[in-house]
Amino acid sequence: MFQYKRLNMMFHHISKNEYTPVSNLQSLLNISDRTIRNDIQEINSILSAYGAMVKLKRNYGYYIEVSDDKKYSEFLNTFKQHDNKRMNIDSSTERIKYILNVLLSSDDYISLVPRNKFENYMPNIFYPLILMNMLLLLLKKNVLFLIKLIWIG
Numbered sequence: 001m002f003q004y005k006r007l008n009m010m011f012h013h014i015s016k017n018e019y020t021p022v023s024n025l026q027s028l029l030n031i032s033d034r035t036i037r038n039d040i041q042e043i044n045s046i047l048s049a050y051g052a053m054v055k056l057k058r059n060y061g062y063y064i065e066v067s068d069d070k071k072y073s074e075f076l077n078t079f080k081q082h083d084n085k086r087m088n089i090d091s092s093t094e095r096i097k098y099i100l101n102v103l104l105s106s107d108d109y110i111s112l113v114p115r116n117k118f119e120n121y122m123p124n125i126f127y128p129l130i131l132m133n134m135l136l137l138l139l140k141k142n143v144l145f146l147i148k149l150i151w152i153g
Helices: 007-017 022-029 033-050 067-083 092-106 115-131
Strands: 052-057 061-066 110-112 134-141 142-153
Touching: 007 022, 007 061, 007 067, 022 061, 022 115, 033 067, 052 067, 052 110, 061 115
Parallel strands: none
Antiparallel strands: 052 061, 110 142, 134 142
């Protein structure tokens, strides 16, 4: 139901426990507390439409507060049905394939965040493009990369 497998895993773990400590999510998903907060925001942006929110209780952990049982039950049913159909772009190889696919299907500039992650992938993205007689036009703008493919041959 969520965009990334990690979000699905996080939601599943929180929904199965009365409280889920931040430390459990950190060790389970191998991510920082800041990433957890960002992921919770993304989860809540979807859950809010289904009468629920992930909240944090100090010294206990994350929990799900349900304000509309009917909508939340519908969400859970949909979540279970779509959980196995979600695209997995959690590995670096899958992210590189995804970025290449987006680049090849776009005629305009696209923006990528965060810049430091994209810089790590550059060698793996740049080499296949050279083989296809393409160049990557990069514009750095604050924390964004604006990128566009151009044909060279």
